[in-house]
Amino acid sequence: MPSLSTVTVGTQLEERTHEASMVSLFLYNAVIWNPHRIHFDTEYTTQVEKHPAIVVDGPLQGDWLAQAVTAWLGDDGELLEIEYSNRRAAYLGDRVRAGGEVVEIDQEAGTVTLELYIKNAEDTVIAPGRAVVRLRH
Amino acid sequence: MAETAETTAGDAPGSLLTPEIRQWIGRSGEPLRLEVTRRDIVKYAIATQQRLDKYRRGDEAPPMFLFNAHQDLVDIEDLRPDGLTDDPLLPELPLRRVMAGGIKNTYHRPIRPGDHLVLTRTITDIYEKRGSTGPLIFVVYGVRVETEDGDLVMEETRRRIFR
Numbered sequence: 001m002p003s004l005s006t007v008t009v010g011t012q013l014e015e016r017t018h019e020a021s022m023v024s025l026f027l028y029n030a031v032i033w034n035p036h037r038i039h040f041d042t043e044y045t046t047q048v049e050k051h052p053a054i055v056v057d058g059p060l061q062g063d064w065l066a067q068a069v070t071a072w073l074g075d076d077g078e079l080l081e082i083e084y085s086n087r088r089a090a091y092l093g094d095r096v097r098a099g100g101e102v103v104e105i106d107q108e109a110g111t112v113t114l115e116l117y118i119k120n121a122e123d124t125v126i127a128p129g130r131a132v133v134r135l136r137h
Numbered sequence: 138m139a140e141t142a143e144t145t146a147g148d149a150p151g152s153l154l155t156p157e158i159r160q161w162i163g164r165s166g167e168p169l170r171l172e173v174t175r176r177d178i179v180k181y182a183i184a185t186q187q188r189l190d191k192y193r194r195g196d197e198a199p200p201m202f203l204f205n206a207h208q209d210l211v212d213i214e215d216l217r218p219d220g221l222t223d224d225p226l227l228p229e230l231p232l233r234r235v236m237a238g239g240i241k242n243t244y245h246r247p248i249r250p251g252d253h254l255v256l257t258r259t260i261t262d263i264y265e266k267r268g269s270t271g272p273l274i275f276v277v278y279g280v281r282v283e284t285e286d287g288d289l290v291m292e293e294t295r296r297r298i299f300r
Contacts, residue, residue: 018186024184024186027180027183027184028184028185030184031177031180031181031184032181032204032205032208033205033208033210034205034208035216035220035221035222036219036220036221036235037219037220038219038220041220044219048219049219049234057237058236058237058238058239059201059204059205059237059240060185062201062204062239062240063185063199063200063201063204064185066199066200066201067185067187067188067199069200070187070189070192070199070200071188071189074189075189075191078244079200079244080243080244081241081242081243081244082200082240082241082242083239083240083241083242083294084239084240085238085239085296086236086237086238086239089236127239
């Protein structure tokens, strides 16, 4: 697990691939109580809202960014702050990767700033993010 | 909560944002009280395919666990044709399609089973932008999460985009 003495600027978070399925999207939207049809009704999504396919929730991608951080921290660090923007949509069947790297270390405060991303198959960042974590010495 | 309604687009000719709409900036909803259960955390952890044991066992809530927790609960026949619910904190907007914009969360302490939380939501900004496909309205909410004793647990800022 990372500590203040082992991380350097440029330290990479392990990348994880995510591919939402009809079942995972169903469970996610049930658990956050989101009945927006673009996450389960193909005909409505393509005919009425004119998306090419079922849309992967923006906040689910936000969760994947948070998981890139918490998986890196394990039980040793603390997430203080996270932010992200949904720049482009992801659709059912898309394989995306969540990852990031250390961009700043504040030894005095014991905090590390991370830059985060969700990238699609074309390597385009569809959701950039940033997090601040506290690490042990 | 800080006001950031300084965009000038809302005053431009042809603006979609009437003074009536902009009056809603700064309004807060009724505080929502909720109790966190281990089972709800585990459901969230399964749905999002969490890997850490503390989340999978439900000992602690993952960082995005409270996303949408303040959602108004309405009967099925009261859902809009797109499945969504009209937000009681918002006036009727001239654009109806909704997209997620992004989030900023600040954490003060972990959320655990048995926590009794109080969520207060405030409209912090409504502004307008020109997108490549036409006008967009951005609505920014702040959600303040406290314990029943008033200790700050987390703060969320969430952007929704209407197109």
